[in-house]
Amino acid sequence: MSHRIGIIGGDGIGPEVIAEGLKVISATGVKLETITYDLGGARYGRDGTVLPDEVIEEWRDLDALYLGAVGTPELPPGLIERGLLLKMRFALDLYVNLRPFTYEENNIDFSVVRENTEGSYAGEGGVLRQGTANEIATQGSVNTRMGVERCIRFAFDLAARRRGHLTLVHKTNVLTFAGDLWERTFNEVADEYPEVETAYNHVDAACIYFVQSPEQYDVIVTDNLFGDILTDLGGAISGGIGMAASANLNPSRTGPSMFEPVHGSAPDIAGQGVANPTAAILSGAMMLDFLGENHAAHRIKEVCADPEVQVQGTAAIGDAIAERVS
Numbered sequence: 001m002s003h004r005i006g007i008i009g010g011d012g013i014g015p016e017v018i019a020e021g022l023k024v025i026s027a028t029g030v031k032l033e034t035i036t037y038d039l040g041g042a043r044y045g046r047d048g049t050v051l052p053d054e055v056i057e058e059w060r061d062l063d064a065l066y067l068g069a070v071g072t073p074e075l076p077p078g079l080i081e082r083g084l085l086l087k088m089r090f091a092l093d094l095y096v097n098l099r100p101f102t103y104e105e106n107n108i109d110f111s112v113v114r115e116n117t118e119g120s121y122a123g124e125g126g127v128l129r130q131g132t133a134n135e136i137a138t139q140g141s142v143n144t145r146m147g148v149e150r151c152i153r154f155a156f157d158l159a160a161r162r163r164g165h166l167t168l169v170h171k172t173n174v175l176t177f178a179g180d181l182w183e184r185t186f187n188e189v190a191d192e193y194p195e196v197e198t199a200y201n202h203v204d205a206a207c208i209y210f211v212q213s214p215e216q217y218d219v220i221v222t223d224n225l226f227g228d229i230l231t232d233l234g235g236a237i238s239g240g241i242g243m244a245a246s247a248n249l250n251p252s253r254t255g256p257s258m259f260e261p262v263h264g265s266a267p268d269i270a271g272q273g274v275a276n277p278t279a280a281i282l283s284g285a286m287m288l289d290f291l292g293e294n295h296a297a298h299r300i301k302e303v304c305a306d307p308e309v310q311v312q313g314t315a316a317i318g319d320a321i322a323e324r325v326s
């Protein structure tokens, strides 16, 4: 059986690292049928296309999407982020952004479950009198009981399968409206999971604990904005941005989920063959896990944790990993 995967290499180092991910998956023996989509900043520069609705409709029949990185610094800010990445998350209801971190050296083995369709990224707000001395900009945070609860449930399920510990991260002492909804929902769902121990951290305190005592975490659940920032810190304490993988999941499986490295298109090193493909390869392993190819996924993760595969060069790292998984 082969899985039908949409490939969006994107810009900069995106296509370079995705090529290595596909190389490694192929070495495991898992069969993919790939359909390539030319999207991102370069495509926009050529003909103004960002993400047509017809393309989203085509994606609905796929098993998964595998994305490198999209965006180039010369584009207006938000054009690709809102027009492609966020549009994809909303249209395909990719409501969980899952980012695992493992790094033995720092005693790190935790996963962040970030709400991926609401919060301050929902696009609520607007501008008035733009460009004048009296201009106003508002950017609200949208938190629905349904959206918060399904994300929290996913996190409890995950914690129950791992070491049985879940931490809610928020800022309930200042963001009292949204914080109250999150905290109450968290506590109510917790009653259904007596086997999962729970904790709460304010987001600023969590930044300290990430650096000073990350071993206390098993699973973390948080909102869209806090999760975005906290997972960059997570990457920085666990081997760097070249290692950080992520999954944008539709756990209800009403459509494809999307798998991508945390990093961007890294224009500063694009085309030099020096980007680390490990984050993309690990994102590929998360994709295989989600597709039920658990054995191959496990093997890739095991090999990626071996410091010996961290040789010099994008293709050389890909080769070293591919050789060991086959």
Ligand code: NAI
Pocket: 013, 017, 068, 069, 070, 071, 072, 073, 085, 241, 242, 260, 262, 263, 264, 265, 266, 267, 268, 269, 274, 275, 276, 277, 279
């Ligand atoms: P970036 O992640 O592309 O780069 C930040 C720094 O990390 C750079 O110094 C880069 O060389 C380094 N880096 C990133 N990935 C690496 C890898 N695999 N191996 C070695 N070094 C690596 O973030 P930046 O510079 O803020 O954004 C560049 C472009 O990427 C922007 O246009 C941005 O909008 C876009 N972007 C796209 C994302 C996505 O597609 N999901 C996520 C983040 C940024």
Ligand code: MG
Pocket: 228, 229, 232
């Ligand atoms: Mg980010």
